[in-house]
Amino acid sequence: MKAHLTRRYMFSASHRLHSDAMSVEENLAIYGKCNNPHGHGHNYALEVTVSGPVDERTGMVCNLVDLDGFVRREVLARYDLQNLNMTPEFSKTVPTTENLCVEIFQILQQGFRLAHLERVRIGETMLNSFEYAGGAEIRK
Amino acid sequence: MVYLTRKAEFAASHFYHNPDFTPEENLRTFGKCNNPNGHGHNYTLEVTVKGEVEPRSGFVVDLKQLKEVMNNEVLDAMDHRFLNKEVPEFARKIPTTENIAIAVWQRLAGKLEKARLHRVRVYETPDLFVDFYGED
Secondary structure (H helix, E strand, O other): OEEEEEEEEEEEEEEOOOOOOOOHHHHHHHHHHHHOOOOEEEEEEEEEEEEEEOOOOOOOOOOHHHHHHHHHHHHHHHHOOEEHHHOHHHOOOOOOHHHHHHHHHHHHHHHOOOOEEEEEEEEOOOOOEEEEOOOOOOOO | OEEEEEEEEEEEEEOOOOOOOOHHHHHHHHHHHHOOOOEEEEEEEEEEEEEOOEOOOOEOOOHHHHHHHHHHHHHHHHOOEEHHHHOHHHHOOOOOHHHHHHHHHHHHOOOOOOOEEEEEEEEEEOOEEEEEOOOO
8 A cells, every 4th residue: 555754854054045147136136135145044844755555564665764864865964054055056056945845856866766756845944845746746 | 625634643652573574684674663662652643534615514524523533433542552562453564654544544434424535644753754545
């Protein structure tokens, strides 16, 4: 029987929203405070949802030790306590949480093979959250 | 279609063990969760039902009835219990969060009047939950 398993991870990072494709005034108009040249930070709450048949021998969709290990190595080690703008993927792309969602989804989709990746959700603050399912409809 | 979610909490203990595995396999697969004396969690259960709004009452489901079914079928059986030893489903199945969500679904399905069960979500901790949508 198929079940969906969601695990939440916390990480903290700084970023600055600024696009080289726009003028100084446009950047300020669109990004407001988030355009502050010195950046600012968030405590991000990352939720990873995977799905698959529940293995009768273990009762699990996938072993949490494997999922946690992968996310720690490939995602948290990369972003926790970092400035997102300094990472190669956000040297040209604006590190909005939309783009971060897509980036993390792709890291998981390409590297984690032990269950089907359903979606990535990131809470940027208690009031904002973003979800990406690789273009698929998100099941509620 | 309107969706309605009712939340409940229960506290229970469990451990993970497959009698077909060797002690080494059990320890390797389940780690600390293999401790036969068990350990516990405060589980949060969210039951989502769906249906059309009944024009006379304005309800999708009678919440009182939903609450009673959840109490009778799930909480009375699982709250303050050792799941492996006291809940029949887990005499053979390992009481992982996945299997608890499936067991809750099976206990509720068919007991609800009018509204259809959409999703059972079980939080083992605030950082881990499982969703079950039935056998689709």
